Amino acid sequence: MNFEEYAAKPILAAAGINVPKGILAHDPDAAADAVATLGPVVVKAQVPTGKRGKAGGIQLAQTADEARTHAANILGMTIATHVVEKVWVEELSDIAREFYAAVLNDPTTKSPVVMFSTEGGMDIEEIAVDTPEKLRKAPVDIRKGFDIAAARALVDGEALDDANEAIAETLVKLYEAYRANDAELLEINPLVLTGAGGVIALDCKFSLDDSGIKRQQEIAPNGTPDKLTELETRGEDLGIKYIELEGDVAVLANGAGLTMTTMDVVRHHGGNPANFCEIGGEAYTKATDGVKMVLDKPGVKSLVVNFCGAFARCDVMMEGFLTAWEELKPEIPVFFSIAGTGDLVAIKMLKDRMGVDPLPDMDAACKAAVDAAKGGAS
Amino acid sequence: MKIVRREHRVLVQGITGKQGTFWTEHMQAYGTKIVGGVNPKKAGTEHCGVPVYGSAKDAMEGGGFDATVMFIPALGVKAAAMDAIEAGAKTVVCLTEHIPVQDVMYFMAAAKEHGTTVIGPNTAGSATIDECFLGFMPVFNDRIFKKGNVGVMSRSGSLATLMCQNIVSAGYGQTAFLGIGGDPVLGTTTRDAIEALDSFEGTEVIVMVGEIGGSMEEDAAEYVATMDKPVVAFIAGGAAPPGKKMGHAGAIVMGDKGTYASKKKALEAAGVNVLATPSHVGDALKEAFGAIKQASRGVP
Numbered sequence: 001m002n003f004e005e006y007a008a009k010p011i012l013a014a015a016g017i018n019v020p021k022g023i024l025a026h027d028p029d030a031a032a033d034a035v036a037t038l039g040p041v042v043v044k045a046q047v048p049t050g051k052r053g054k055a056g057g058i059q060l061a062q063t064a065d066e067a068r069t070h071a072a073n074i075l076g077m078t079i080a081t082h083v084v085e086k087v088w089v090e091e092l093s094d095i096a097r098e099f100y101a102a103v104l105n106d107p108t109t110k111s112p113v114v115m116f117s118t119e120g121g122m123d124i125e126e127i128a129v130d131t132p133e134k135l136r137k138a139p140v141d142i143r144k145g146f147d148i149a150a151a152r153a154l155v156d157g158e159a160l161d162d163a164n165e166a167i168a169e170t171l172v173k174l175y176e177a178y179r180a181n182d183a184e185l186l187e188i189n190p191l192v193l194t195g196a197g198g199v200i201a202l203d204c205k206f207s208l209d210d211s212g213i214k215r216q217q218e219i220a221p222n223g224t225p226d227k228l229t230e231l232e233t234r235g236e237d238l239g240i241k242y243i244e245l246e247g248d249v250a251v252l253a254n255g256a257g258l259t260m261t262t263m264d265v266v267r268h269h270g271g272n273p274a275n276f277c278e279i280g281g282e283a284y285t286k287a288t289d290g291v292k293m294v295l296d297k298p299g300v301k302s303l304v305v306n307f308c309g310a311f312a313r314c315d316v317m318m319e320g321f322l323t324a325w326e327e328l329k330p331e332i333p334v335f336f337s338i339a340g341t342g343d344l345v346a347i348k349m350l351k352d353r354m355g356v357d358p359l360p361d362m363d364a365a366c367k368a369a370v371d372a373a374k375g376g377a378s
Numbered sequence: 379m380k381i382v383r384r385e386h387r388v389l390v391q392g393i394t395g396k397q398g399t400f401w402t403e404h405m406q407a408y409g410t411k412i413v414g415g416v417n418p419k420k421a422g423t424e425h426c427g428v429p430v431y432g433s434a435k436d437a438m439e440g441g442g443f444d445a446t447v448m449f450i451p452a453l454g455v456k457a458a459a460m461d462a463i464e465a466g467a468k469t470v471v472c473l474t475e476h477i478p479v480q481d482v483m484y485f486m487a488a489a490k491e492h493g494t495t496v497i498g499p500n501t502a503g504s505a506t507i508d509e510c511f512l513g514f515m516p517v518f519n520d521r522i523f524k525k526g527n528v529g530v531m532s533r534s535g536s537l538a539t540l541m542c543q544n545i546v547s548a549g550y551g552q553t554a555f556l557g558i559g560g561d562p563v564l565g566t567t568t569r570d571a572i573e574a575l576d577s578f579e580g581t582e583v584i585v586m587v588g589e590i591g592g593s594m595e596e597d598a599a600e601y602v603a604t605m606d607k608p609v610v611a612f613i614a615g616g617a618a619p620p621g622k623k624m625g626h627a628g629a630i631v632m633g634d635k636g637t638y639a640s641k642k643k644a645l646e647a648a649g650v651n652v653l654a655t656p657s658h659v660g661d662a663l664k665e666a667f668g669a670i671k672q673a674s675r676g677v678p
Contacts, residue, residue, distance in 0.1 A: 308536050
């Protein structure tokens, strides 16, 4: 889960990193009022995405009137599919130099990596491609942590205008904040060296590990969850992973890999999946809810049910499916592929209660569902 | 890494729970040498016919063990894994989904230091056909798993089950199966699994079941390019929209990273037959075994 700047900066402040003063404004007047206490300000769109500056979502204001005008322009603006609903109005900082600092989970080294670059303000992807020699990285043994000696070593030899020690201290605090908050990414870009020689975090990106949310209840409510459709919200409440898509062939399967593959095979046969809906793992007893969800999407023309039991038992999933089907009595054509733990029992249940057999494999089931959705013979 | 065999002594952490009990019984029936379980609250008792210890450390001092399989809730895994690693486990199979990644990296660091192989997290486990299995793959179903010459690895348990059924229905069988898991940070990578299967006795062809996200398939392609054995692959998620986690935390396309196209390209460049759908695996194996037979007859 991503945190917007206004919600991410307090994480840094709590770790002792300096951040500029600011006020969250939901309307232009509130942005204008902020100038009275903060002086000249920067008005910054709050959306859970980068490239806000390039999109015109960050503007300088010397006066209250300017702040009001900028806020009025920015609020309601769309930045990478996100509509701006609030702005962070922040005191101006005296920027001498801009650096880049981050800590993230690295699948390659299987450890946290602390990163630093003198090329602040740019996208990390651009730094990594354009000037990889300027991106310094330190993998960390998470059991031992990242101490001041390690931080000094990371910035050693960089000409940081006598701020090497202050930057090293900031990196240590950044790592501590990353650890304390189950971050998958905690990034300061730019990390600013002020004219007076201070070090401040001018922006902050914080992404909380979804698996850490349970034990981060204090900060979790400040995050910005992915925008979900009504059906996706329903799935989340039910503990079923559901992603709504554009197509008309509904998909119900167990396990992430199998569900993705069912979508792929529907696409392979010229159809368009209406959803990703996975009732595997711990959710395998929730087939009834799953069936109702996939059928409730408007415009669904056929359904492919693909069960391949391992941990999830086909017979349990089939019982759930049949319960929903007998209750809803839907008109749409449905095609089955069934294999794995509990498959023979599930196939017999299907025969006894719906009078149908599964198709020989998932290709056949997906193809039949695609043909049915197109109105052809199945 | 070494694949767990029938002679290896296996501990079950969380043996007394519902799933722990259910799958321990299945593992025992198949031939897995279960030597004990762990539940601190039931230490000193017996469950599924084996002693229950207070910790993996106690189990090591008690009768000893080689590998452990954990049926432990997400927030308890770090402590359980550290217990097993510090006790001297050679292999730790971590089935649990939704473990905080920082916890995973913590016990991975310890595993590296102790020379412990971690399989998972978020996996259905591993199996050596007609010998033993650890986790919850339906190895005992002979329409899905049958002794043969195909080594199979997968990031997904459900998809591997389907693939294995297709392999058996096409008239082939498996040597061993390695489920590496659907998380972004994994103890055993695609490359590690393929290397292990490549050197596993009896394996003649390898089936790789990958998915979008990360760069493990691309990394594995470097090794595959050096192999003599044919490799057949299916990569799930070609139809997935970018920026969404497709059920697995590791299955997400970010920008141009982790895409289906990038994986397919890298694998094909390494000589891998990348399947359009899992149903094509039978034909691909026929072709692969045909080529091996011709080569052994000295036909170019």
